[in-house]
Amino acid sequence: MILVDTRLKQRADSGNILKVGMIGSGEMAKGMINQIINHTPGMTVACTYGRSADKVKSVFDSLGLTQYLLTNELEAAETAIAQGLYVITEDIDMMCALQSIEILVESTGAIEFGAETLLKAFKNGKHVLSFNAELDSTLGPILYKKAKEYGVKYALGDGDQPGVTMNLYRYVKSMGFTPLVCGNIKGMQDRYRTPDTQKAFAASWGMNPVMATNFADGTKISFEQSCIANGTGMKVAQRGMLGFESTEHVDKLTHLFDVERLKELGGIVDYIVGAQPSPGVFVYATTDDEFSKKYLKYGKLGDGPLYSFYQPYHLLFFDIASSICRLMDFDDGVLVPINGPVVDVITVAKRDLHPGDLLDGIGGFKTYGLCENHDQVVTENLLPMGISEGCVINKFIPKDEVVHYSDVQIPDGRLIDELMLEQLEINKSVMIKV
Structure with a gap:
């Protein structure tokens, strides 16, 4: 984006550095950290969250970025960021509460954790750029609606x-x-x-x-x-x-x-x-x-x-900085839902499934996902792939057959199930009976 490089140079020249929080420490997150810190003027990754601080540390070390602080303490993190250090944390709540962070990038590919984190971010006034197509496909419409209600921005990023x-x-x-x-x-x-x-x-x-x-x-x-x-x-x-x-x-x-x-x-x-x-x-x-x-x-x-x-x-991650700048400085989200769901990803048996089988979710041994028009998904009461993990099969399902809500026992107390029900109301669809 030609406008973006000019804007980022203006940020760098004026010292108005855009501070990003990175959620995740996988290969894509590593690429984003490298791209932003080493190759993008006017922007930095001020804080990175990972379930294992040691794994995040290894990412920074491998990129030659050694000026970091490992901490879960809010005040210590704010001080470190003000001093130009990179913060590494295992506390997602602390990260979402950091006043110095303007936007978070979600790159985990996780659905339940991703949804929980985005809501925490929104409530803390944080904008979010997602590199998590699995989450956006499953719950993007309701998350976008929640973001607007909290007065923050949300979009899927460029590169993928x-x-x-x-x-x-x-x-x-x-x-x-x-x-x-x-x-x-x-x-x-x-x-x-x-x-x-x-x-x-x-x-x-x-x-x-x-x-x-x-x-x-x-x-x-x-x-x-x-x-x-x-x-x-x-x-x-x-x-x-x-x-x-x-x-x-x-x-x-x-x-x-x-x-x-x-x-x-x-x-x-x-x-x-x-x-x-x-x-x-x-x-x-x-x-x-x-x-x-x-x-x-x-x-x-x-x-x-x-x-x-x-x-x-x-x-991939080479385009992530331009996505962030487009969203933050030009209010131009790369990809956002226009309303409620139009096409969902449904759950299909990768092999014969039997009563008592625990579904292992996206990229597992037991199921794969297929696109289907949302109205048909509602009519047939089909189980979305994005919420299939942890569900227990209650009947025999042959290989390559679709899985219905009635075919599974859903775990109790999940946020994603609550959000799914809310999402169905956006375009006045018939409620799926969970």
Whole structure:
């Protein structure tokens, strides 16, 4: 963002440094810390939370950032930040209470913890940028509503596919075209991958095997496309999306989609496995303007009726600083829900499930997630993948069958279940009977 680099330089020159709190210490959080502290003027990561302070310390040490203080004491943390030290803490409540922190970045991928933390942040007057598509897909609409009620800002960040796609969607729409497909390009997909099959790959990248499984079994892309749907109003053409496979360039694949059906649905979110350029994103759009059609053809975009726009990469944490600045200084959230849920991610059996089985959630051994239109989810009383962890199966469910609320016993006392019920009221949906 060209405006952002100018604004951050102005912050640096005036000494008005934007102080960020980082939640998490995984590989993505490490990348964000490195990007902000070592490569972004006018911004710093003043405090980082992790369940293990030693793990956070190892992140800072590996990045050559040794001027830090480990503390769970509010006054000591404020003093350290004022002195230019980086604070590391195991106390999320203390972090949310820090007056010197303006915005928190949530990067854990956790649902219950993430929801609890965001509400604490909102109540403490903290803005939040999320790098947690799983949480945003599951509870983004109600969290966005809560943020507005507390007078703070909340958005999903740039860098991962949802934010990159939304940037492209807005760009295409700003030229007067009508986006009809927001697409993601995947290199592979296997619904039945597990943390055991992904262990070696995960280790090679310093990644948690559960996270690697989330990518491989299609659950992650379902969450990502759900976020885009909730931010645009687009739907899915069928349960699980169409998910075409092709090794061709996305420019050559517009024929795969029925334009009239796309228009009936108001556009769709989807993905293609094996296409080029990988790992990019694309938007297929149309126009009725004959003058525009003439010069789209002149620009080598073809004869329509669908025109292909794409970005050949997504840059993960490299884009996080611009996301923060856009939200804080320009009130421009990269991706926010437009109302209530439009597309949810539902729970599907990865293997036969039996009474007494404890569901292990996202990236586990027992289930995977698929996109489904929200109205259908409500009608069938389907269990959202984002709240499946910890639920106990009460009947036999064959492999590849969906899981309903009535098929499980939900743990008592979870915040996410309360928020889910509140979220259903946003667009006056029929209440799911939990």
